[in-house]
Amino acid sequence: MHIISLFRMAEQFYTVASDSETTGDDKVQSAFPDLAIGIDIGTSKCSVAIWNGTQVELLRNPRNQKLMRSYVMFKDDSPSGGVSEELAHGEPEIFSGSAVFNMKRLVGRVDTDPVVHASKTLPFLVQTLDIGVRPFIAALVNNVWRSTTPEEVLAIFLVELKAMAEVQLKRRIRTAIITIPVSCSRFQKTRIERACAMAGLHVLRLMPEPTSVALLYAQQQQLSLHENMGSGIEKVALIFNMGAGYCDVAITATAGGVSQIKALLGCTMGGEDILQNVLRHLLPNFDTFCADHSMDKIKLMGLLRIATQDAIHKLSSQPSVNIDVDLGDGNKVCKTLNRSEFEEVNGKLFEKCEKLIMQCLVDAKFTAEDINDVILVGGCSNIPKIRSLVLGLCKRENLYEGIDLLEAAVCGAALEGAVASGISDPSGSLDLLTIQATPMSLGIRADGDGFAAIINRNMAIPARKDMLFTTAHDNQTEALIAVYEGEGKVAEENHLLGYFKITGIPPAPKGTVEISVCMDIDASDVLRVLAGVVLPGTQNAVSPFIEVRMPTLGDGHGWCAQALAKMYGSSLDLAAIPKKLQQ
Amino acid sequence: MITPSALACSQFVGARIPSPFFLPISKIRSSPRCAAVTATAPAPEATLYDVLGLTAGATSGEIKAAYRRLARACHPDVVAADRRGASPDEFMRVHAAYSTLSDPEKRADYDRRLMAPKLAAFGRQRWPPRGPRPFSSSASSTSAATSFSCYGRRTWETDQCW
Numbered sequence: 001m002h003i004i005s006l007f008r009m010a011e012q013f014y015t016v017a018s019d020s021e022t023t024g025d026d027k028v029q030s031a032f033p034d035l036a037i038g039i040d041i042g043t044s045k046c047s048v049a050i051w052n053g054t055q056v057e058l059l060r061n062p063r064n065q066k067l068m069r070s071y072v073m074f075k076d077d078s079p080s081g082g083v084s085e086e087l088a089h090g091e092p093e094i095f096s097g098s099a100v101f102n103m104k105r106l107v108g109r110v111d112t113d114p115v116v117h118a119s120k121t122l123p124f125l126v127q128t129l130d131i132g133v134r135p136f137i138a139a140l141v142n143n144v145w146r147s148t149t150p151e152e153v154l155a156i157f158l159v160e161l162k163a164m165a166e167v168q169l170k171r172r173i174r175t176a177i178i179t180i181p182v183s184c185s186r187f188q189k190t191r192i193e194r195a196c197a198m199a200g201l202h203v204l205r206l207m208p209e210p211t212s213v214a215l216l217y218a219q220q221q222q223l224s225l226h227e228n229m230g231s232g233i234e235k236v237a238l239i240f241n242m243g244a245g246y247c248d249v250a251i252t253a254t255a256g257g258v259s260q261i262k263a264l265l266g267c268t269m270g271g272e273d274i275l276q277n278v279l280r281h282l283l284p285n286f287d288t289f290c291a292d293h294s295m296d297k298i299k300l301m302g303l304l305r306i307a308t309q310d311a312i313h314k315l316s317s318q319p320s321v322n323i324d325v326d327l328g329d330g331n332k333v334c335k336t337l338n339r340s341e342f343e344e345v346n347g348k349l350f351e352k353c354e355k356l357i358m359q360c361l362v363d364a365k366f367t368a369e370d371i372n373d374v375i376l377v378g379g380c381s382n383i384p385k386i387r388s389l390v391l392g393l394c395k396r397e398n399l400y401e402g403i404d405l406l407e408a409a410v411c412g413a414a415l416e417g418a419v420a421s422g423i424s425d426p427s428g429s430l431d432l433l434t435i436q437a438t439p440m441s442l443g444i445r446a447d448g449d450g451f452a453a454i455i456n457r458n459m460a461i462p463a464r465k466d467m468l469f470t471t472a473h474d475n476q477t478e479a480l481i482a483v484y485e486g487e488g489k490v491a492e493e494n495h496l497l498g499y500f501k502i503t504g505i506p507p508a509p510k511g512t513v514e515i516s517v518c519m520d521i522d523a524s525d526v527l528r529v530l531a532g533v534v535l536p537g538t539q540n541a542v543s544p545f546i547e548v549r550m551p552t553l554g555d556g557h558g559w560c561a562q563a564l565a566k567m568y569g570s571s572l573d574l575a576a577i578p579k580k581l582q583q
Numbered sequence: 584m585i586t587p588s589a590l591a592c593s594q595f596v597g598a599r600i601p602s603p604f605f606l607p608i609s610k611i612r613s614s615p616r617c618a619a620v621t622a623t624a625p626a627p628e629a630t631l632y633d634v635l636g637l638t639a640g641a642t643s644g645e646i647k648a649a650y651r652r653l654a655r656a657c658h659p660d661v662v663a664a665d666r667r668g669a670s671p672d673e674f675m676r677v678h679a680a681y682s683t684l685s686d687p688e689k690r691a692d693y694d695r696r697l698m699a700p701k702l703a704a705f706g707r708q709r710w711p712p713r714g715p716r717p718f719s720s721s722a723s724s725t726s727a728a729t730s731f732s733c734y735g736r737r738t739w740e741t742d743q744c745w
Contacts (some may be wrong), residue, residue, distance in 0.1 A: 233644075234647060255647070255648070255651055256648075256651050256652075256655070257655075258651045258654055258655060260651075260654075419660070420660065431655070433654060433655055433658055433660060433661055434660075435654060435658065435678075460678045460682070462659060462671035462674060462675060463675070464671075464675060522659070522671055523658070523659035523660055523671055
């Protein structure tokens, strides 16, 4: 219902804006009626870009901003987002409890997730029951906590972005390329797609952020090395992207406009964590301080957040900074924070960044010497320690220049939008292709609680692979195919995507029946799982296979695995057939 | 450039998602004889080199270049623009060939398996009676590539010494 009222609001707002607009800016015309726009929904900031016929152009909101704060403010009757809204009381208003932000970190997560728990210190209400269901999220409206969901907040924000783009492009927008973090699970992806659908946007592709940067890099390489086009001369780039919410690494090999993603890796770690680390350092009882969510505490917390955020920004350019915030009741934060202290407080986080980069190099089968360019993007790239650690690991002196660290992802998404919409450019600057790779392994539960990966991570997309399994018990006639995504050795450490049952298995001693499980990811990243019994040694199906599009799970999937275990125990288990017997 | 067997294969596959009865194609993907089993085209022994349109002596640079060129031609993202419901199988075949041949270890292993039956034949027959000599000239066509490899002279190990 928020969405509907917002649609109306946004339309009115932008109708007025477009009527008063008399400067005939016809550069971005509706020459390409179905051209998809690129949207980068950041944890902190958001942007929209489009291919204007000759190059990528970022769209601006009525306040002439290219980067807009990602938040939605809930007020008396209808919510409004950071695209159009002007804050009457400035920045502190976002931290008043009435605004919901960081939705990119919350969307599609269950209430047992540590990221959701870390969000409890935010000014709006995040409540968990710790049973594996969707967390309860609410914004303060007229002194009442009014409930909402991360998807709804995201949708409201997207409605505003879409309305803004429609006014500027003077046409309806139907399709979009949305950038997502690498570590985004398939379940989270369905939630983002749902939010887009609520906002009336068809998602052409959900593109991992560093791969979108890789596409922009591929285009730049193609334009600068035109004579090498089509030849095998390739350039390898390492892309490190750390924003407010997520950290991603990708390695791409580029030649002739084709960007081949060799490896990608990511985790939920970003500026928000850096901020929380510093907040805990400044105020050791930080978590309990904001637990009660009283109006006073929210206000004080907001002030402290702003002061700390500001201090962290300043530390990127100066060696030390003063933080002075009065929290009342004798609580006072007054401290000089220097750079080495800041680096120590975030030591573990920086270590994790290093591990990600090293793992990504190993996955791509490259060493630091193979890297031609090091590309740093995302808001946290301004932090000197991040720069030095990335350059150090890649054994480089300088970073790649010519890529804007905050705009690169959205520019790449706009390029992909043009390519995927079938637009070609006479100059050849759209002769581009990204060969994506799977960010996480996909497999099923087998051999007790084990996880048998069928499609490994970093496999080129589209991908298809199958594996043979067998029964775990004598005369077993049914088997459960539980599909997981992740890297954990134990199935439960990974994300459960869905499950289905194979029935009608011919009774036989355990280990003799062959059950084929095939996983297929098409070019639009849709995962299908096909399974059925085959005659041993042949490929002939005993009875029709079952094909399931994943994920099938809705909310509450934390419960499903437990419920299945309780209901069936190990009676429907599968065992993997050793590799050497898999022909 | 797409080899005749690749085209035949994709036409055969038709639907984007295979029906259960067609599942074998995915199984076969991992086997080097991919084209031999699935394709009805006259090239029964299409090698991974044929898939990429290369000769057995191709350098790693040539393999990469061929892969990119073929990807630009058959990746569903590119093809989808003019041909709806494009099959990803063509691209997956090309990628499978590339991922084996671009990895020196896997390539050596594959070359050895490719040569094994031919080396055995070579033992019985001291020198092939007729045909182009190794490294004779433009062995760029698929048929030349296969006939070339028939001589069984090349293995990965010796390759590296040349």
